[in-house]
Amino acid sequence: MFKITLKDGSIKEYNEPKAIIDIAKDISEGLARVATAGLINGEVEDLRFVVKEDCNLSILTFEDEEGKKAFRHTAAHMLAQAVKRVFPNTKLAIGPAIEDGFYYDFDVEKPFSQEDLDHIEEEMRKIAKEDLAIERFELPREEALALMKEKEELYKVELIEDLPEGETVSFYKQGDFVDLCAGPHLISTKVVKAVKLMSATGAYWRGSEKNKMLTRVYGTAFTKKSDLDAHLERLEEAKKRDHNKLGRELGLFTTNEAVGQGLPLIMPKGAKVLQILQRFVEDEEERRGYVLTKTPSMAKSDLYKISGHWDHYRDGMFILGDPEKDEEVMALRPMTCPFQYMIYNSDQHSYRDLPIRYGETSSLFRNESSGEMHGLIRVRQFTLSDGHIVCTPEQLEDEFREAVDLIKYLMTVLGIEEDVTYRFSKWDPNNKEKYIDNAKAWEDTQDKMRKMLDHLNIEYKEADGEAAFYGPKLDIQFKNVHGKEDTIITVQIDFALAERFGMVYVDKDGQKKYPYIVHRSSIGCYERTLAMLIEKYAGALPTWLAPVQVKVLPISEKYHDYTEEVVRKFRLNGIRVEADYRAEKIGYKIREARMERIPYILVVGEKEAENKEVAVRSRKNGEEGAMALEVFIERIKKEVEAKER
Numbered sequence: 165m166f167k168i169t170l171k172d173g174s175i176k177e178y179n180e181p182k183a184i185i186d187i188a189k190d191i192s193e194g195l196a197r198v199a200t201a202g203l204i205n206g207e208v209e210d211l212r213f214v215v216k217e218d219c220n221l222s223i224l225t226f227e228d229e230e231g232k233k234a235f236r237h238t239a240a241h242m243l244a245q246a247v248k249r250v251f252p253n254t255k256l257a258i259g260p261a262i263e264d265g266f267y268y269d270f271d272v273e274k275p276f277s278q279e280d281l282d283h284i285e286e287e288m289r290k291i292a293k294e295d296l297a298i299e300r301f302e303l304p305r306e307e308a309l310a311l312m313k314e315k316e317e318l319y320k321v322e323l324i325e326d327l328p329e330g331e332t333v334s335f336y337k338q339g340d341f342v343d344l345c346a347g348p349h350l351i352s353t354k355v356v357k358a359v360k361l362m363s364a365t366g367a368y369w370r371g372s373e374k375n376k377m378l379t380r381v382y383g384t385a386f387t388k389k390s391d392l393d394a395h396l397e398r399l400e401e402a403k404k405r406d407h408n409k410l411g412r413e414l415g416l417f418t419t420n421e422a423v424g425q426g427l428p429l430i431m432p433k434g435a436k437v438l439q440i441l442q443r444f445v446e447d448e449e450e451r452r453g454y455v456l457t458k459t460p461s462m463a464k465s466d467l468y469k470i471s472g473h474w475d476h477y478r479d480g481m482f483i484l485g486d487p488e489k490d491e492e493v494m495a496l497r498p499m500t501c502p503f504q505y506m507i508y509n510s511d512q513h514s515y516r517d518l519p520i521r522y523g524e525t526s527s528l529f530r531n532e533s534s535g536e537m538h539g540l541i542r543v544r545q546f547t548l549s550d551g552h553i554v555c556t557p558e559q560l561e562d563e564f565r566e567a568v569d570l571i572k573y574l575m576t577v578l579g580i581e582e583d584v585t586y587r588f589s590k591w592d593p594n595n596k597e598k599y600i601d602n603a604k605a606w607e608d609t610q611d612k613m614r615k616m617l618d619h620l621n622i623e624y625k626e627a628d629g630e631a632a633f634y635g636p637k638l639d640i641q642f643k644n645v646h647g648k649e650d651t652i653i654t655v656q657i658d659f660a661l662a663e664r665f666g667m668v669y670v671d672k673d674g675q676k677k678y679p680y681i682v683h684r685s686s687i688g689c690y691e692r693t694l695a696m697l698i699e700k701y702a703g704a705l706p707t708w709l710a711p712v713q714v715k716v717l718p719i720s721e722k723y724h725d726y727t728e729e730v731v732r733k734f735r736l737n738g739i740r741v742e743a744d745y746r747a748e749k750i751g752y753k754i755r756e757a758r759m760e761r762i763p764y765i766l767v768v769g770e771k772e773a774e775n776k777e778v779a780v781r782s783r784k785n786g787e788e789g790a791m792a793l794e795v796f797i798e799r800i801k802k803e804v805e806a807k808e809r
Contacts (some may be wrong), residue, residue, distance in 0.1 A: 168215060171222040178215075185351060188223045197355075198387075199223050200231040201348040208234075209350035210302050226233040226387050229312060236261035238298065239359055239385035241287075243268050244289035245341035247381075249498075250280075256343065256773040257319040257369060257378055264647050265384030265393070273320065276364040277380050284381070285361045291682050295354035296338040302349060306482050308333035312344065312792070319369065320344045358392040359385045361401075362366035402645035407698035408539035414760065417540060426537040426544035428691065433711035434553070436740070437697075438547070438690050441711055442525055445549050445574065445687050447773060452570055454523035461527055462523055465493040470664055471502040476598065476633040482529050482544075496529035500550040501658075501683060505665045508554055513669040519555035519563050526550045540695035541650055546620040547580060553682040560657070560680045564616050567655050567684040571640065574687050575653075579809045580642070582699060584652070587639040588614065588621050588629035600660045609659045610636045631695075633684070634660045640688075645699045652692055654685040704761040704783060708804040715757045716743040716778070719769035720748050726773040730766070730793060737797050739804075754781065764800065 168187065176187065186203035188195050188211070202209045203222040208230045210752045214771040215221070224231030240259035247254050247270055260267030276284070285606045287756075303311065306326055312320040323344060324333055326387045338353055350356070367380035386392040403409065411417050416434035423429060439592060473481065477498060486491040497503065504522045510621050512691060513520070526548050536542050536575065549635070555563045575581040591606045592598045599606070612635050617624055624638070631637055637656035643649045658681040662668075668676040687693055697705060714734055716725040727743050734741040745755050749766060768776040771790065778796055782790040 165529065166216065167218050168257075169220045170217075181214045181216045182219070183212055183214050183623075184186055184209060184223070187221065188217065191223065192215055195223055195225075198225045200225055200228075200350060201234040203230065204230075208348060209346075210234075210300060211351055213348075226758060231506075233261040234348045235387070236266040236352060236385050236518060237345075237348070238353070239356050240266040240268050241298075241341070241343055241345070241349065241355055242288050242291050242356055242490070243284065243337065243357075243361070243383055244270075244343060244490065245291055246284045246340060248341065249768060249784065250284055250695045251285055253809050255319060255628055258323075265362070265382060267380050267382045269369070269378040269380045270374065271377050273773075275366070276381060280569045281361045281381065282762055285359060285383075288359050288361075289357065291338075291353050292357045292359075294339065295352055297352055298349050299337045300334060300349070300509060302332050302334050303335065305329060305331045307332055308335070308344070311335075311342070313623045315342070317344075324331050354500055358387065358389045359383060360392060360396065368535060369532075371535070391504075399646075401585060404646045405699045405702045407509065408693040410703045411540065411695070413699075416698065425534055426532055426542070427467055428543060430691075434694065436711040437705065438708055440551075441687065441690055441693065442547075444577075444767065446525065447550070448521070448570065449521075449523045449686060452521070455760040457504055457522050457524045459500060459507070459524065459526070460497070461529070462494050462496050463503070465495055467506075468495055469500050471499075471505075472600065472633060473498065473502070474601075480530050480532075482531055490567065491643045497526075498528055498530050499522055499527045499554055500528070501661065501681075502546070502665070504552050505667055505681075507659065508667055509665060513554075515556055515669055515671050519549065519553050520560050520671055521563075523549075523551040525690075528620070529779065535552065538648075539646075540691040541644060544689055545674060546692070548686065549690065551686060551688045553684065554662075554669075555738075556669070556671070556677075556680045557680060560612070560682070561616050561619070563682050564657070565620060567682055567686075568620060568622075568638070570686050571653055571655070571684070575640075577807050578687075578693075579698065579706070580678050583642055583696075583700065584603070585641045586617075586624040587630065587641055587651075588617060588626045589632075589637045590626060590628050591631045591636065592629035598629075599631065604635070604662065605659045609657050613638070623636060632656050634658050635683075637683075642696055644657075644695070645710060650692065651688075652696065653685050653688040654683070657681075658683055664732055702761075704748065704763075707763040707800065708805070710740070710763050712740050712742050712762050713800065713804070714741045714759070714762070714764045715762045716766045716768060717750060717753045717757065718743070718745065719767065721745075723768050723770070723773050730768065730778065733793065737801060739797065739800055747801065758783075766796075 165177055168740060183195060188199040199211060201211060201224040203224055204219050205495055226232050228739045243434050244256055255271035258271035265538050275614050304306055309321060311325050312324060334346055335342055336349050362382045364381050366377045369375035369378055384750050415431050417428045418431050419428050465474055481498050483498040486495050493691045530547050532542055532544055553563045590610050593603060635656050635658045637654045639651045640653040642652050643752055662681055664680040667679060669679055671677045716727050716730050718724055730741050754765055763783045765781040768778055770779055776793050778793055780786055780791050
């Protein structure tokens, strides 16, 4: 006899082993029909998993995150089965569930066209109608290898060969289709009816540019067609907000193959937005006691060897020269910290000097892989609101709190504070190559940071293996319109580099001691922040941030002189303005200005010229009618000064 404690606290007792799906049927037939997996003592298990002893069990459905993954993982297998039916010579790679859907990588003679995807999608619906039972079976490693070699699935063979000898390998079978997989999966294909294949792109096998380029097919699946339709509607809205599309249409940035991938060209309007942001951030940092530095964009490899970047980050750096041949090798900087540490070391310091808060708007360079780069979000050269706070142990929590307070203030002004989540990024003790090997320092520093975060009442998730190589960090995360999560801002506690650089201060007792260092970005990477703002506001940036705040439209050539007078007054008052002098109909000019997301469109004609007025059309309120020019100038100045959204 053993007991199973269910999610609601009730208990089921059995005197013989029972599969999770049978326990679900015992609870209710309705639950069994929608069950996708089980959660036993916190571990996700396949519905076929046999329970033999006391445990806590939750039956997962599509409403649960892990249940959704099992459902979509089955959809990925159905995709692979459909592809093999339509294109029998295709070789299978991998096909996991991902957020909002699934993908599968294929080795095909030529990439799939949209017509191919439509055909494959139709075949997936047939597989659902066939109601194929999904069976799990296991083989010893050698038999598993023989099976995949017989099927000429070279990628599956490679995966099995990576497993230790003596390993048991699991497979799933549906009809005549067999795939190497750990699961979990549904019981049958029949419930996966609402599917949509979204796109086909290139993807390197195992994510390495050294390997073959495969074709990756992305798809999504839901239990109901209505939910799929709603999801597709949301995706259409996301496309309208996609900064990579919208930013180009609005003339904020562009790219050019001759310049290179991951090297966006910021156009005048985009450069103006970045300038406004930079001035705003630097002025606020100065108010909070930061001192400005300006350091080189490159340095000798010697500097990076001291910091540890040469050992832990070299693959992500652009190196100038050959380390094997050249006497002096340089590298473009991926971070600012070693440079600011040298500024600290240029003078002696007492505890009375601390904290010292260095701030710098830095151009940084990171050798991102081609598959990772996207618009302004992930690039090879970017501009960071970088900073390092050198402080005593007693000052550490206050300085950490002040750094977070600055970040929260900036996010609130920009209107993004509700769109972010927080991640406490820790080291991975099993990955000694990635991190400075000092377990005690890691645990002590992580304990300190956890207490600080708890004192700040920040709701956060912990993530192993996401720390910087020299210390834990608070990562502020955001998702772009397509659901991809990236870090925009970080605050890090560094326990190691002060000692490496010989950074000391003389304490009250006359002894030299190593300070703590807080690495932080106040608004993160400016390019990434611009991308987020474009998507947040669908290109309609708040007036204080808009590259053009006002557009003046004369009704005809007779009013060009008055238009020029209006433009001059705006510029004298620091208002960013453009005028449209083209001989086009006024309705056409208004429509174009609206497409540019300009906050205020002002029409001037005979009445406005006579009365020194402007006819106001605002993005927020629509037609507002005639207004005295001076009154409108004061209104917009107040709006900009208050940084209204």
